[in-house]
Amino acid sequence: MTTFPIEKIRADFPILKQKIRNKPLVYLDNAATCQKPQVVIDSISHLYMHEYANVHRGVHTLSMKATDRYEGAREKVKDFINASSTKEIIFVRGATEAINLIASTFAKANINKGDEILITAMEHHSNIVPWQMFCEQTGAVLKVAPINLQGELIYEQFEKLISDKTKLVSVVHMSNALGTINPVKKIIAAAKAKNIPVLLDGAQAIPHMSVDVQQLDCDFYVFSGHKLYAPAGIGVLYGKQALLEAMPPYQGGGDMIRKVTFEETEYNTLPYKFEAGTPSIADVVGLGAAIDYLVEIGMDNIAAYEAELLDYATEKASKIEGLRIIGEAKEKGAILSFVLDKIHPHDIGTMLDSLGIAIRAGHHCAMPVMDFFEVPATARASFAMYNTKEEIDVLMSGIEQLIEVFG
């Protein structure tokens, strides 16, 4: 794609200009977290330098300015994922906290002993462990839909696992370990046919594609800011308004109440009911700035550019003898997980680092996925919109060199 403004985009990310071990940085660990553009960094310092105070409280000018920025960011998130109201946008620390929030409020109120929660075999630990903890406390049962050797959900098996006892379907939109994009429309339709609510873990999907929660018709959608070019420590829980209204609050404290006496407390309206305490104001503002930046580039343009990167990387990697790609789904985002014959991913990681290349080596918080593919770990190159084919060439040449050294 000749129109994608890659040079301008790269120039927007100050960290990419540096050298690592005397080599130009090639940052390919974007699935773990991605780097921040200058506009995001500036938005945070601008707030602290000129507009910072606590939100929703003071009648003074700074508090009103900070509140405007904070609520303005909520508006941007709402538009970005096409929610129908800002009441449906809850700020949390990240996707992990969002899932835990749903487990300790929605699930607690609606899922009982013997009921089932259905996930897939490719979930991140953050969409496994909260449900295991919940099941342990309540006697609910966690069901896991299997995947095939390409790393795709076996949809027929998934469908069979939906039963009258299923009270929640919670699946990853795009797998962080494999890159697989799940057939979420089909999944949601199947669950809706039985009136089962669906939670999508969008932590990995959100920086790579347009997400329209109304079109998807999911009940909950969660994601983290730090994978979306925004600060770490901020994330979003989207929930349909009716569901959120009916849910008990998450944490108690300031801002989530309307009226407090020692006898009883009346909770605040949405979205504040779920935002107890002073929020991470500057990070929310940073998230808003990241969204403005992405909207200007266009998520569909980003998706198309990254698809080209992935195709290029996959083709190059396939030609390397002894390299096995882990995760070969037909529908896949820009993640290349791989193993090399007789060379452990940690050795790959250290060797590539000495060439200035940052990849992830490990289990990617998805140990069950590693077990399924019978590998202790994988090496993972994950791409963002600021990566280039030249960087993929550097990666592939690095892999070839280290294979030679290990002999």
Added chain:
Amino acid sequence: MFDDLRDLYQEVIFDHNRNPRNFRVMENADRKVEGFNPLCGDRLTLFLKMNGDEIVDASFQGSGCAISTASVSLMTEIVKGKTEAEADALFKQFHEMTTGKEDNIDLEAIGKLAVLAGVREYPARVKCATLAWHTLDAALKNEANSISTE
């Protein structure tokens, strides 16, 4: 090529990674302990044959990175014929070499293990080198975690 890594990946390490020594199941082991590094998935089983407090044989099975494989391979070589106290002293020396101050190391005692000193500069890889020794430490100290074939 990879000049910066020469201190970390010395030829001895590649050699032990390609051809690990004492890489076998020991049928008549007196101690058998599993070592696991959940962070990177390295997994090894260490077997010891004891005569009183002397380690008369040591072997291992498992999979790990080059650093961890070389470390356990070298360890099984060096601890053979050592008493428990001598092995423990080596463990402390090794720990010092990979995490502590350079001055405190008895280079003569540490012998070939010195090839692993390079991990000191790579905090993320220290655990790869020390897994073997922590497993040995468990085998020597914590009998509850070891099994006896007798």
